Amino acid sequence: MKTISSMLMTQFIEALAKEMPVIAPVKNEETVSFQPWSAGMEIEWQKNSLIPPKNLFLPQVEVLYKYQVSGVNGEIEEIDADDSPRVLLGIRNCDLHSILLLDKIFLTDDYIDSAYQSRRKNTVIIVLQCSQPLSTCFCTSLGVDPRGGEGADLVLIELDQGVRGSDKMMYDPGRDFGIEARTPKGEEILKKHEDFLSDLQKKPAPLENCNLHLDERGVKEKLPKMFDHSIWADLSMRCLGCGVCTYLCPTCYCFDLQGKNVGEEGFKYRCWDSCMFSDYTMMAGGHNPRPTKRERFRNRFLHKLSYYRERYGELLCTGCGRCLAKCPVHLDITYVAEKIKEAKADVREG
Ligand code: SF4
Ligand code: SF4
Structure with missing residues (x-):
């Protein structure tokens, strides 16, 4: 492992940004x-x-x-996604895992979404290992290793404030990071910027455990018997249908296709949508197969806890905790999973 001292980190990022855009987590107001x-x-x-x-x-x-x-003739101009290279810096392992889950949707054998694929291919990912989970984090329950780095080109490791061996005099009290390459692309970046790196050996910062856990044992077996259960009406009663949970969830990917026509020209666009909105399943003839919050709420949680797992073998959740932090009525996935576990699954209620 190489080390970047806190003093050289900004220069390292500046050097990267001279080669390609660097996209990083920054604060805008709060x-x-x-x-x-x-x-x-x-x-x-x-x-x-x-x-x-x-x-x-x-x-x-x-x-x-x-x-x-023009009359009976028409021309279509396809818009290619911007495929210029860029760096995504400071993504956490939970969010990196969410991208791997989205890959299964947009890069399957049956269908490759070319715009998504261009962006995936041209993004160098530098993941930031976590050492201090927030009170809303439960990634470890979902098999995400906060120290992992699966899918990353480079891994940034937060280092302990102490040092080992004879390098004590070189200790920098700021935020130093270890850095490791995980792909040839990552190795190339480290080689090119080796002037910013040192061999100073520090221990990774101690990892604090997540205090929150999603225990969904038994949920998988119960859910297929619970499609018509009264739990969905009970739970969804307090849902506001605001869609915050889906917009902030890194694994939610529902979208709509819309068109805009002005005179003889127009364009087709894709935009995020939410399964929690009534319009989402509204059909052209006016029929809506999910007419109330009950059906929409049920679909969201069956998708997360059952449908995605049936198809791809894992839950559509990474334990990032955003729905815990922001659902205005606290209908987060840990709460819903607990309620499903408590419910009597053998009772079918309409
Ligand atoms: S954030 Fe909460 S209230 Fe809003 S749609 Fe999601 S579950 Fe319902
Ligand atoms: S369901 Fe909640 S905890 Fe899970 S990935 Fe989505 S926002 Fe994060």
């Missing part, structure tokens, strides 16, 4: 989100962003093609 970094911007190293970085791969609004009609 909200931390991933933004293009420029000199003078302070990176939030302490806690994870409120806004997940999924928009970097699945933008909130994206034009797919433009068209022009």
Whole structure:
């Protein structure tokens, strides 16, 4: 492992930013989100962003093609996604895992979403290992290792304030990081910027355990019998249908396709949608197969706890804790899983 001292970190990022855009978690008023970094911007190293970085791969609004009609003739101009290289710096392992979950949707054998694929291919990922989970974090219950780095090109390791061996005199009391390459792309970056690195050996900062756990043992077996259970009406009663949970969730990927037509030209665009909104399943003829909050709420949690797992073998949740922090009525996934466990699953109620 190499080390970047706190004094050289900004210079290292500046050097990277001269080669390609660096997108990093920065604070705008009270909200931390991933933004293009420029000199003078302070990176939030302490806690994870409120806004997940999924928009970097699945933008909130994206034009797919433009068209022009002239009489009975028409022309379509496809819009290619921006595939210029960039660095995503400071993503946490929970959010990196969410991107691996989205890959299963957008990069399957049956269907490759070319825009998503371009952005994935052209993004160098530098993950930041966590050592201090927030009170809302439960990633370890979902099999996410806060120190992992699966899917990253480079791993930044927060270092202990102490040092080992004979390097004591070189100790820098600021925030030093270890850095390790996990892919050839990462190795290339380290080689190119070796002037910023040292061999100073420090221990990683001690890892604090998550205090919160999602214990969903038994949920998998119960859910198939609970489609018509009264629990969905009971739980969804207090849901406001605001969609905050889906917009902030790094693993939610529902989108809508909309068109805008002006005269003889127009464009088609994709935009985020939420399964918690009534319009989401509204059909052209006016029929809505999920007409009330009960059906919409049920679908969200069956998708997270059952449907995705049936297809891909894991839950559609990373334990990032954003729904715990921001659902205005505290209907988060840990609470819902507990209620499912408490419910009598063999009773079918309409
Ligand atoms: S954030 Fe809470 S209240 Fe809002 S839609 Fe989600 S579950 Fe319902
Ligand atoms: S369901 Fe909640 S805890 Fe799980 S990934 Fe989504 S926002 Fe994070």
